[in-house]
Amino acid sequence: xxxxxxxxxxxxFIENDFSEExxxxxLKHLKTCKRCKKEYESMKALIDKLETIPxxxxxxxxxxxxxxxxxxxxxxx
Amino acid sequence: xxxxxxxxxxxxxxxxxxxxxxxxxxxxxxxRYQKGLINFIFHMIGHYEESLELCQExxxxxxxxxxxxxxxxxxxxxxxxxxxxxxxDHLRKSNPRTDSLDELNEDDEKKIDVKSEELDPIEKxxxxxxxxxxxxxxxxxxxxxxxxxxxxxxxxxxxxxIAKISNLPLGxxxxxxxxxxxxxxxxxxxxxxxxxxxxxRIDKMEMKK
Numbered sequence: 001x002x003x004x005x006x007x008x009x010x011x012x013f014i015e016n017d018f019s020e021e022x023x024x025x026x027l028k029h030l031k032t033c034k035r036c037k038k039e040y041e042s043m044k045a046l047i048d049k050l051e052t053i054p055x056x057x058x059x060x061x062x063x064x065x066x067x068x069x070x071x072x073x074x075x076x077x
Numbered sequence: 078x079x080x081x082x083x084x085x086x087x088x089x090x091x092x093x094x095x096x097x098x099x100x101x102x103x104x105x106x107x108x109r110y111q112k113g114l115i116n117f118i119f120h121m122i123g124h125y126e127e128s129l130e131l132c133q134e135x136x137x138x139x140x141x142x143x144x145x146x147x148x149x150x151x152x153x154x155x156x157x158x159x160x161x162x163x164x165x166d167h168l169r170k171s172n173p174r175t176d177s178l179d180e181l182n183e184d185d186e187k188k189i190d191v192k193s194e195e196l197d198p199i200e201k202x203x204x205x206x207x208x209x210x211x212x213x214x215x216x217x218x219x220x221x222x223x224x225x226x227x228x229x230x231x232x233x234x235x236x237x238x239i240a241k242i243s244n245l246p247l248g249x250x251x252x253x254x255x256x257x258x259x260x261x262x263x264x265x266x267x268x269x270x271x272x273x274x275x276x277x278r279i280d281k282m283e284m285k286k
Contacts, residue, residue, distance in 0.1 A: 011255045042262045049211045049265075050230035055116045062115070062129065063107045066136045070103055 003029075006036045014043050088152035095143050103140055110153070111136075113232060114160050120227045121164045122171075123216050131167055135160045154241045157234070161224060161242055168220050214264040222257035229254050 006029045012018055013026050030037045086094075086105060094102035114135055119128035138159055146155055215223055221243075228234045228242065240250045 011251070011258070042266070043258060046258060046262050046265065047230060050215075050226065050261075053120075053211065053231050055112060055231075056119055056125070058111050058115055059129070062111055062132075063104060066107050066111075066133055067101075067104050069133065069137060070100055070140055 003033060003036055006030075006033070007039065010036070010040055010043060014040070014047060089148055092143060092146060092148070092152065095140070103136075106139070106156075107136055110156055114156070117157070117160055117227060117232060118164050120212075120215065120231060121220065121223060122167060127167075131163060132160075135163055138163065150241065151238070154238050157228070157238075157242045158244075165220060165224070210265060210268045211261075214261050214268070217264060218257060218260060222253065222260065225250065225254045226257050226261065 006026055009018065009022055009026055013022070018026070030040055088106070088109070091102050091105050095106075111132065115128055115132045118131050118135070119125060122128055122131070135156070139156055142159070146152070215226055218226065225239060225243070228239045229236070234242070236247060236250055236254070239254075240247045243250060245253075
């Protein structure tokens with residue numbers, strides 16, 4: 001498989017969306033091509049980092065504040 | 078207090094109750110979506126207090142437009158679409174000189190970033206757990222790319238759902254997300270290079286001592 005094809009397939013490969021044939025071809029290519037391997041590793045590291053971003057908490061009073069405004073009729077209904 | 082039975086209502090069932098005039102039923106919608114929406118808005122605008130205010134606005138708009146909700150669509154898609162529109166409008170108002178958010182220049186992006194200095198409640202968390210670089214890198218993306226990254230990789234929405242929220246074809250969404258990821262990698266690599274240069278400078282200074 002040539003680099004251009006691998007670079008096209010990498011986004012799907014990173015998200016585990018590939019056929020068995022594509023999987024084997026890409027793995028084979030990554031074993032021998034340093035440039036594509038680097039591209040793969042940096043993209044994978046990015047996704048790992050993004051997925052560790054923590055969620056912030058909601059203040060306990062938030063829901064009551066929304067419901068108060070709704071009952072006051074601030075919504076035009 | 079919520080009963081167990083109410084906890085198990087589907088979104089569609091809750092919406093039906095609200096349409097029939099049961100205002101209280103809306104609290105189950107708020108319960109289900111408040112954390113996701115506040116986090117979505119917060120990562121988009123980078124300001125905690127403002128994200129709470131904007132999220133209030135989203136819920137009020139959802140409530141007042143509930144009759145317009147088309148049950149052929151997932152409720153979560155509809156509610157995120159409203160949040161997305163209001164958030165993009167909010168960002169547009171913060172940058173009145175900019176006609177298109179895609180055309181933000183570096184100075185405009187910095188203006189959005191200035192708000193990140195006001196992140197007191199979660200600043201420590203960001204620094205400790207993920208590293209501020211990744212959060213800053215996301216905030217330096219143009220708002221549309223930022224939204225795609227947040228929906229896909231922080232909120233784990235499917236490409237199909239993101240396409241519906243953004244009103245764009247699936248292929249376009251996939252391409253834009255791939256491009257945004259590439260841009261993020263570049264931005265992080267630049268930061269890493271700067272940090273490495275800084276460390277080398279410190280090493281040299283230590284050696285001279």
